[in-house]
């Protein structure tokens with residue numbers, strides 16, 4: 127036997143009024159929306175019908191919202207107003223009717239957030255009959271005929287709940303009406319004063335293009351709280367969407383990035399709507415009006431459906447086109463923009479070839495020959511080498527420059543990925559991570575006489591460094607001011623990364639990683655002594671093994687520190703020992 131669900135009416139009303147919305151302030155949005163929908167419905171059958179909404183708060187603190195809409199018959203009151211989830215704005219198949227903002231049949235209940243009784247006094251334009259309905263938060267209602275109204279339309283009256291009077295304060299009401307109704311296509315009056323402009327500034331008529339642009343920039347200043355760098359027109363016909371994007375002149379606060387101001391059929395929905403632009407577009411803030419995107423029941427965001435995804439693509443494409451056009455007509459302004467929004471454009475360049483070209487041409491990277499664009503760097507160095515960490519760059523910038531090797535600091539966010547992608551895009555560019563083994567190979571060996579004279583020193587150095595898993599090498603390289611370099615070598619670094627990952631991993635990951643047993647490290651890290659350095663030159667001929675040992679220990683720890691390598695406890699002990707030992711000898 128089949129049964130029907132039972133509904134706890136009071137609980138349902140409570141759920142749909144108090145727990146659906148972010149703030150009680152939306153009660154006024156729902157009132158305005160119903161008024162505008164009722165006017166739209168009346169004008170569909172009576173095109174010249176008046177279209178105005180009047181909101182007043184009387185001396186007793188009651189709020190009255192009066193419209194010149196279609197009104198309701200007694201039958202419609204029962205069917206639509208008094209039936210939760212029933213809406214006159216859906217067609218016979220249950221689809222939202224296109225011209226109306228409402229569709230769910232629950233919006234009026236939001237008034238229970240601020241009122242304990244809702245009175246609807248309405249006269250149907252169809253029958254001319256007037257009725258009065260009064261609904262309460264427990265789900266009960268009364269319906270009485272009359273009193274007569276002169277004109278078709280509806281007046282909704284709210285009696286404030288104890289403690290909610292401030293929401294019905296005249297100044298608050300005017301502010302909310304202005305906010306939600308700013309662009310609604312009917313006149314909205316509050317306390318006798320019209321509070322809305324009725325038309326979004328991007329839809330308005332202007333004498334010429336420049337006047338329009340200045341008006342939009344002024345509007346953008348109000349929206350962003352700062353002067354925008356530029357304004358971009360947006361249109362996504364499938365979503366019935368028009369609007370503008372303001373390019374920020376400074377980086378957005380994290381709470382604002384990727385959030386946009388959105389109107390639904392000209393009614394304000396929210397200032398913090400996400401998902402309108404691809405992630406990389408965080409340097410722009412959109413203000414748009416849409417007819418087709420599907421709002422959730424709270425009307426505080428949109429469903430993440432195919433239409434929203436397609437709209438995001440279209441709008442992203444328009445921002446991208448604007449960027450490309452700017453590159454062609456005003457490269458200086460583009461450079462200024464890229465300087466402010468560097469990381470956003472870099473992120474875009476990770477999957478967009480045009481943006482990659484922009485980055486190539488306009489964004490400066492840190493290289494071992496100073497700041498320069500990748501385009502310029504590639505002109506000088508057909509092989510683009512990069513480091514994957516800032517520390518490695520710092521350590522090797524000078525020494526690679528001295529060997530004539532161009533080096534890019536790939537340690538900053540996205541830098542290495544950008545350089546690699548550029549290599550894939552441009553067949554004439556070879557991109558390679560700096561291989562420190564190759565670098566050591568490029569250093570000149572010392573001549574035979576020096577090698578013979580340094581044998582004793584190298585034996586001492588080998589003995590000192592062996593417990594640290596490091597071996598000494600003597601070479602000649604520029605700059606001569608550099609005494610030693612600690613070089614890990616690619617194979618060693620990979621093995622180290624793997625063992626660190628395995629140590630940190632837990633559960634299934636640890637098991638998976640342990641399958642890649644760290645290979646026996648073929649090449650130990652090297653401490654490369656530079657024989658062109660005057661100190662090293664003297665050091666290799668010192669015939670006091672204990673002094674040589676202290677010097678090696680000191681240079682080893684110094685090389686670790688300057689290379690940004692973590693100091694093990696053994697290395698820290700070495701640093702202390704060598705420092706104190708050398709001090710003792712020099713003061714003796």
Ligand SMILES: Nc1ncnc2c1ncn2[C@@H]1O[C@H](COP(=O)(O)OP(=O)(O)OP(=O)(O)O)[C@@H](O)[C@H]1O
Pocket residue numbers: 156160161164193195196197198206207212213214215227228229230231232233234235280
């Ligand atoms: N000012 C009004 N004039 C005429 N009819 C109204 C008015 N306000 C409400 N109604 C009627 O009451 C019904 C229910 O209104 P309610 O605001 O709860 O839902 P809705 O507007 O249909 O949908 P949504 O939940 O999306 O707002 C409406 O469909 C409409 O038929």
